[in-house]
Amino acid sequence: MHVSRTVSEHVEGLRRGELRVSRCGACGVPAFPPPRLCPRCGAADAATWFTASGRGVLWSVAVFHRTYLPEHPAPYPVAVVELVEGPRLVATLTDPTVPVGCAVIAEIDARADPPRIAFRPDDHEGAAR
Numbered sequence: 001m002h003v004s005r006t007v008s009e010h011v012e013g014l015r016r017g018e019l020r021v022s023r024c025g026a027c028g029v030p031a032f033p034p035p036r037l038c039p040r041c042g043a044a045d046a047a048t049w050f051t052a053s054g055r056g057v058l059w060s061v062a063v064f065h066r067t068y069l070p071e072h073p074a075p076y077p078v079a080v081v082e083l084v085e086g087p088r089l090v091a092t093l094t095d096p097t098v099p100v101g102c103a104v105i106a107e108i109d110a111r112a113d114p115p116r117i118a119f120r121p122d123d124h125e126g127a128a129r
């Protein structure tokens, strides 16, 4: 599968089971996928990559009722998760009933092609509250 240059670091990380995301190397603002220009300081091509924990909060979720890929038969949830490190990711959920605001953690399927991320409730985080 073709992978654009701007996210190849992310996809290669997933193949190793690592969640690689980006922030501005000049001002540190989280920004993923890496933007051409930083939305805060305007630095050009300044993204730096780091390995995120995989922990975050469910920021938004929608249910897709059309099948685009055979591995995702409709209906299926599509979530926006805000990682604790700041960047937001679009991925699926293991459980479509997870409420917005719930602590979640990434499960990486490194063997899929392309590798995939699904978020599940972070039971450890829930028990700590």
Ligand SMILES: [Zn+2]
Pocket: 024, 025, 026, 027, 028, 029, 038, 039, 040, 041, 042, 043
């Ligand atoms: Zn910046």
